[in-house]
Amino acid sequence: MNTSMKSLVIIPAYNEEASILETVEDIRKNAPEFDYIVVNDCSTDQTLEVCRQNGIRVLSLPVNLGIGGAVQTGYVYAYENGYDEAVQFDGDGQHDAAFLNRMRDHMRKEGIDLLIGSRFIEGEGFQSTGLRRFGIRYFDRLIFGLTRQRITDPTSGMRMADRRMIRMFAESYPKDYPEPESVVAAIQSGMKVEEYPVVMRERQKGESSISPIRSVYYMIKVTLAILVERLRRKEYGK
Amino acid sequence: MMTLKLQLIVGAVMLVALFVIFYMVKKRSIDLKYALSWLAVIIFVLVLDCFPRLLDRLSRALGVFSPVNMIFFLGFCFSLLIIFTLTVIVSRMSERIRKLSQAVALNEEKLQCLEKAVAGKAKEREQETDTKAGQREDP
Numbered sequence: 001m002n003t004s005m006k007s008l009v010i011i012p013a014y015n016e017e018a019s020i021l022e023t024v025e026d027i028r029k030n031a032p033e034f035d036y037i038v039v040n041d042c043s044t045d046q047t048l049e050v051c052r053q054n055g056i057r058v059l060s061l062p063v064n065l066g067i068g069g070a071v072q073t074g075y076v077y078a079y080e081n082g083y084d085e086a087v088q089f090d091g092d093g094q095h096d097a098a099f100l101n102r103m104r105d106h107m108r109k110e111g112i113d114l115l116i117g118s119r120f121i122e123g124e125g126f127q128s129t130g131l132r133r134f135g136i137r138y139f140d141r142l143i144f145g146l147t148r149q150r151i152t153d154p155t156s157g158m159r160m161a162d163r164r165m166i167r168m169f170a171e172s173y174p175k176d177y178p179e180p181e182s183v184v185a186a187i188q189s190g191m192k193v194e195e196y197p198v199v200m201r202e203r204q205k206g207e208s209s210i211s212p213i214r215s216v217y218y219m220i221k222v223t224l225a226i227l228v229e230r231l232r233r234k235e236y237g238k
Numbered sequence: 239m240m241t242l243k244l245q246l247i248v249g250a251v252m253l254v255a256l257f258v259i260f261y262m263v264k265k266r267s268i269d270l271k272y273a274l275s276w277l278a279v280i281i282f283v284l285v286l287d288c289f290p291r292l293l294d295r296l297s298r299a300l301g302v303f304s305p306v307n308m309i310f311f312l313g314f315c316f317s318l319l320i321i322f323t324l325t326v327i328v329s330r331m332s333e334r335i336r337k338l339s340q341a342v343a344l345n346e347e348k349l350q351c352l353e354k355a356v357a358g359k360a361k362e363r364e365q366e367t368d369t370k371a372g373q374r375e376d377p
Contacts, residue, residue, distance in 0.1 A: 037347075039343070057347065057350075058347065059343040059344060059346075059347050060343055060346060060347075061339045061340070061342070061343045062339050062342050062343070063335065063339050065336055065339055065340075069336045069339070069340070072336075072340065073339075073340045073343055073344065076340055076344060077344060077347070080344070175332075175336070
């Protein structure tokens with residue numbers, strides 16, 4: 001395997017002062033070959049200070065852009081700094097860095113452009129709660145109906161992109177609730193999208209960006225976004 | 239026909255609006271570029287308000303019975319047009335803000351790296367001169 005290839009972990013963080021160190025420690029220990037960078041989405045707590053004090057590289061946004069804009073900053077960084085793979089990794093302790101190496105190896109071997117860590121392939125670990133699972137299944141069906149490709153965990157925030165995918169995401173990435181939409185965009189653009197079985201934990205601290213009150217808005221907005229995405233022309237055809 | 243009373247009320251409201259907009263442009267709290275469309279609407283309504291004959295003719299041409307309804311209808315259409323234009327502008331601006339903030343974050347990170355590198359170099363040089371000075375004192 002080419003040792004000059006480098007991979008980056010993008011950790012979007014909004015008010016994660018309580019868990020950011022644990023997340024970074026997890027990556028240092030379980031995925032030491034990966035570089036990592038925190039994208040601080042204008043946190044109002046001490047996230048930035050905690051990172052700086054511990055010598056963690058940070059991209060600090062001057063205004064709050066939301067998860068899409070934050071993650072995209074990481075992709076722009078990965079693109080500009082010549083990374084071959086970039087993986088999104090939540091800063092709240094949901095994701096397990098032990099899967100990163102395996103995901104990367106699988107990705108390189110199979111020539112995959114976007115590899116999504118899915119909780120539902122093997123059904124181990126935290127399986128999300130009732131209503132949320134219903135929503136995830138709905139998006140699974142919707143995406144399958146539109147693209148003929150099965151994505152069991154379209155809302156997963158753990159996804160690894162190769163150079164081609166990094167470039168596309170650096171250029172355009174959905175703003176809010178970006179996960180299902182960006183999967184469809186990738187498939188639409190002729191990218192090879194696959195899933196890899198992972199185990200996730202229940203979030204330890206912090207709150208989901210999707211509160212129950214907003215879930216109806218979320219469903220409608222993401223459904224429309226996916227439909228619009230389906231209508232867009234292919235721009236990254238092979 | 240429009241009653242004189244309504245004519246006066248519409249005219250007064252329009253004049254107040256005109257004054258407020260001019261005042262805000264003067265104070266630079268709104269951009270003249272975006273005030274122009276509002277000014278156009280106000281002037282259009284004012285002209286029709288001052289010359290009801292014109293309004294009568296226009297409403298007859300478009301098949302609207304009441305000239306008063308005509309004035310409201312046209313004003314409403316213009317307003318919608320302006321609001322929609324603003325939606326387009328807001329979208330474009332939020333896109334620009336996103337790009338700008340990302341550029342700021344990326345540049346700041348570069349700056350941090352540079353500062354660290356410079357500080358490292360300075361320390362190295364300090365140590366070098368220290369050892370040199372030590373050597374000179376040695377013999």
